[in-house]
Amino acid sequence: MLLYQAFIIGLYAAWGKWFGIYGSFGQVMPFFFTPVLAILLGKSPVDALMIDAAIALAFYGVMQIGAVMPQDTGFGGTLGLGFALILNQKPAIAVALAVPISMLAVVVWNLLKFWFTTNVEVFDKYIDERNMKKFNRLWWIQMAVYILTYFLLAFLAVLLGTHGIKAFVTSIPKPFLSGLTVAAGMLPAVGMGMLLKYVWNIEFLPFFIAGFLLGAYLKLPIMAISLFGVVFGLIMFFIDRHINDVKKSNQAQAVTAGPSTDDDEGDFFNE
Template sequence: MLVEAFAVGFSCVLVKFGAWWGAMGWDRPMIASTITGVLLGHPVEGITIGAALELVYLGAQSMGGVLPQDYGIGGVFGCAFAILASTRPSVAVALSIPFSMLGTLIYDLFKFWATSLVTKFQKHLEEHRIGAFKRLWYSQAIVYLAMWFLLGFISILVGTTAIKTLVNTIPTVIMHSLTVAAGMLPALGMALLMISLWDKKLAPYFFIGFGLVAFFKGTLIEVAFIGAAVAVLAIIGQLTTTKNLKTQAEHVTDEEEDFFND
């Protein structure tokens, strides 16, 4: 279990590193679960669980530094417990929710500490102590990554056996309820996303995608392929309209210049 705990801790480090430095999107559940699955030696399971968790957290976005749910940590632990406890993806979805909330709490505590260092950073700059400024910055970065590693390492080292025992002792009725609830969570994620994206101009595209799946039994890959083609057509149409407007504006300008020149 020591190796697995180290793998999950390193997964947390990679996910947070890719999210903070460069905003590469490694904290999305799809990527986080895939990284975890690869490090645990189960890449297929990691991708499968990541796809399920991505739907759950589809509408969760960080706005102005405020993180409603740490979906990266939720993706790591949801995948890890599903693989290590040999449980179903629906249970992994249910287990990822509390860890996503725990990740938010830990991140808020870190921000509180990091904010308290602002005066020290400012003092180092005013005194032109660039070396001290860099050391403080690297210390902050090390603490940031170390706390996520410890969260993953300790949680798996101490908690996997307890989680496995808990899953095995859950009655069938409750397990079925968790499965039903997990099936509803993707719909909640879609609803949260639609709240921010819904517009009367975009509504037809939503119903086209719905119709392709509901009436023509299209798969997500087929719908995504058709959606990509429609998006290309929309972009081409927008570029053509912009080009025509620009040409018309230039034509009007040329006519005005000819009028004044005459």
């Protein structure tokens, strides 16, 4: 059974890496394929989505700038989700596993990136020689190594590490486990704080306070607050569009009227 589970999670990790090649569209993958993974593992799709959402929120503030990857959130999230599903653990355990795994996985990415970089000169050589056959072959070799590496890592991690992870999880004292649960709940706030650091504008303050009041005092759920955010966003959108329309109208009227002329000014220059 464990061999089958390791194979499925290995395929999931490889598919995620392949899917992630196509940019930010790959970020929506978990919401489509996580239930499928849960069904293949014989687990509840709802539990899998809850765990995956907790992991995604924990990585909310992680930003990859260019080729610099601070954390491999995709691979770490895959193994955190996989271990949590196999061991029937709570989202807090998945987050506690996903974060360090994502940091360790960066080492693998850096090694692969080093090899990819050394192949640049070879690609340039094939381009100069107009040898597209060798160019394409090297490209697909790179892709195969890239995908196969993450498949094997996930496969071996689950196959060889599940018993160790299980022993580790069962040995965690309950107070410490409660602390992990609290920390997992705080990580989304840390991620949002990191994002606000880059996009914060004092003009957003009323909306920030409104969201806090809706949650803290009116006890509204996250979905309701999100819908209020959509409403506020639409209001600001239509207000900005109206202001831009007025500005364009004023500019068009100014151009149509032409430069203002004054008789006294004309007499002065004529003199």
